[in-house]
Structure formats: C-alpha cells, structure tokens
Amino acid sequence: MSFRVSVPASSANLGPGFDALGLALGLHDVVEVLVTHTGLKVEVIDAGAGGVSDVPTDETHLVVRALRRACEFLDIRPPGLHLRCYNKIPHARGLGSSAAAVVSGVAAGYALAERPLDADALQLAAEFEGHADNAAASMLGGFVVAWSEGGRFFGERLEVHAGIRPVLAVPGQRSSTAATRGLLPAHVPHVDAAFTAGRAALSVLAMTSRPDLLLAATEDKLHQDYRASAYPESARLVRELRAQGVAAAISGAGPTVLALTTGGILPPGVGVVGFDVTELPVDPAGVRVAAL
The missing domain is CATH 3.30.230.10 (Ribosomal Protein S5; domain 2)
Structure with missing residues (x-):
C-alpha cells in the first residue's frame, strides 16, 4: 500500500x-x-x-x-x-x-x-x-x-470571495509561536476586546462577500501590537501597507505578512527589502x- x-x-x-x-x-x-x-x-x-x-x-x-x-x-x-x-x-x-x-x-x-x-x-x-x-x-x-x-x-x-488574492511577504527571520504567545498580556482593555470582536465578525462578511471591507475587517487590537517587538520589520511593513489601503496583517505568530489584495500585487515603493514577496492562491x- x-x-x-x-x-x-x-x-x-x-x-x-x-x-x-x-x-x-x-x-x-x-x-x-x-x-x-x-x-x-x-x-x-x-x-x-x-x-x-x-x-x-x-x-x-x-x-x-x-x-x-x-x-x-x-x-x-x-x-x-x-x-x-x-x-x-x-x-x-x-x-x-x-x-x-x-x-x-x-x-x-x-x-x-x-x-x-x-x-x-x-x-x-x-x-x-x-x-x-x-x-x-x-x-x-x-x-x-x-x-x-x-x-x-x-x-x-x-x-472565499473570488476577488481576493493573498500576497505573502516572507522574511528570512524565524519566529517561535511559544515565544510570541509569551508576549501577550493576561488581560486586555475591554474596549480593545470589544473592538476586535466586532472586526472578527466583520472578517467573515469581508472574506466571503464584501472584499471592499477587508481593510477595516483586518484591524486588530488584541495581539499584534503586543507581539510587534518580536518582528519589528514585519510590524513596520503591516503599518506601511495599511497606510496605503492594503488589508495587511501578521500571518499567525509571524513574522510573515499577509496582504489580502484584489490585484495580486503590493503597491510600488513599499519597503519589502529582506522579504520574499509572492502571490499565493x-x-x-x-x-x-x-x-x-
């Protein structure tokens, strides 16, 4: 067999x-x-x-x-x-x-x-x-x-909505899930938890039928900022992409950056030196x- x-x-x-x-x-x-x-x-x-x-x-x-x-x-x-x-x-x-x-x-x-x-x-x-x-x-x-x-x-x-085209920016740096989870606080402000819960619910709508809502739907106040010190360049790239209207987030425990695009490319001029950028279906x- x-x-x-x-x-x-x-x-x-x-x-x-x-x-x-x-x-x-x-x-x-x-x-x-x-x-x-x-x-x-x-x-x-x-x-x-x-x-x-x-x-x-x-x-x-x-x-x-x-x-x-x-x-x-x-x-x-x-x-x-x-x-x-x-x-x-x-x-x-x-x-x-x-x-x-x-x-x-x-x-x-x-x-x-x-x-x-x-x-x-x-x-x-x-x-x-x-x-x-x-x-x-x-x-x-x-x-x-x-x-x-x-x-x-x-x-x-x-x-997934057919118009969504993920682009990944993968750095050479590695990241440990256990280490990045260790950076998370035991408690977060109620206002941040409520904000993130609303965005997570919005993500389901954005991913399946409303990709125009992806920028708002990928916003997070629960974990990414707390773990940014573990991957400062990835955190910088997320901020830069979002400032240009790209729905970007840290992929899992990082340090890869996930960009949920509709064109399959990142905006010209963003700082991706040190990252391997590729579109993945x-x-x-x-x-x-x-x-x-």
Missing part, C-alpha cells in the same frame, strides 16, 4: 480572528507513505522550506507522531512505514508548517485505515496545536472559522490523498 498526502499552508488570525480564523494557501507539503514489512524510515527532502537539519527522522518527527496517534485512535497497526517528506512550507514563519505536518500524519493514518476524514480527524490534529485555526484550514481548505467547546475542536469552511480543497 502506498499513497501521497498533500497539505496546504495556512495563515491564521487574519488580523482580529485570534485562534479562530484561518485561510488555506496554495503552497503544499507532500508526504509519500509506503507500508513496509517492519520498522520506520523517514526521509526529509527540503524544497525551499529551510532548516532540514532541524527536522528529526525518527519517531519524534511530527508527521510520525500524528500518524501514530491517528493509528492508535483508529485501532490499526501498520507493520512498517517508509515516509518521504517534501517540505515546501517555510518553517517558523507563521504559515502553519507544524499544523500541516500534523494534518499530514492524521490524514495518513486515516488512509491506512481506509477511512474518510471526519470530525474526529480534526480533533486529533487540533489537539497537537491547542487550537484549530491552522489545522482546520489545512484540512478543509478555503476560509475557516474554528472554535472549541467542552474540550472538542470544531471548524467550518466558507467560500487560496487552496480550496485542503488535504488531499492519492494513490502512488
């Missing part, structure tokens, strides 16, 4: 939707899975993600851990596995590389069990992250709203599994 799992990158938060909103992007990690007689072999092939030397090739590999967890949940025990992991999603840049790895592993486990992905698959993936925004985007595709209730994680996919389908 052999198959290929393809999982899209994701951008979380989209400004105000902290741990609640996510967007699947057309940049994919691919894992090829071959069932063998015994043992585990993991090959990691870098294709632009960077930092391959940091990735383990044993049972601690994140794809393997997620796959094992899914197999345990589904009560299956493959005799042996050979994984080839082709990494394209940049690591530690706020583009959901860890969520993509987890979704790859969970989807591989379901494929081994010959089961379609279901709500439990999202639960398994989100448990690794502690929130479901990136995992739901990578699993479901499109624009997602994610939440948790009673220890369960949920996500719903919505269609919205991935409409999420994780895909195909026979090899």
